[in-house]
Amino acid sequence: MIGYLNILLRLTIWFLLTADLSLANIIIGVAVTLLLPRVATSPGAIKDWLRAFWEVVVAIPQAYFEALEIMVRPHSAEAITMERVKPQRTPGLIFLDIFVITFTPKTIVLKYHEDGWYEVHRVTPRRDK
Structure with missing residues (x-):
């Protein structure tokens, strides 16, 4: 199941990068997706994938809210x-x-540290003291 999610993720990234849904591009995308080497790591649990996809779904309305908040x-x-x-x-x-972190207008990941940390830049309202 996790292998299918990895293939789906790679194919989604391919279509987002090319912005072309022609038959030739679909065939090329499937070929590239299947030919890319697999990473030899332990497979993630299905609940982790479902939680991550849920976070993506939740991030969409949050992004709209943050964009309006920044404008107002x-x-x-x-x-x-x-x-x-x-x-x-x-x-x-x-x-x-x-x-998910970068999708919202107020945050962007500056760097992923290999020792298990994200460096995140946040825009916040100024607090007058």
């Missing part, structure tokens, strides 16, 4: 924080985590 009340302060990567994440799940 501009944010002028910035902060760089370190967030811990959830334990035992496969490269595909790490990609989805980074995608």
Whole structure:
């Protein structure tokens, strides 16, 4: 099951990059997806994949809300924080985590540290003291 999710993720990325749903591009995308080497890691649990996809679904309305909030009340302060990567994440799940963080307008992942941390840039409202 996890292998199918990895193939689906790779194919989705291919279609997002090419923005072409012609028959030739679909055939090329499937070929590229199947020819890319597999990473020799332990397979992630199905519940981790489902949770990650749920986080993507939740991030869509959150992104709209944050975009409206920034337009109505501009944010002028910035902060760089370190967030811990959830334990035992496969490269595909790490990609989805980074995608969810970066998808919202107020946050972007600056760097993924191999020792298990994301460096996240956040835009926050200025707090007057």
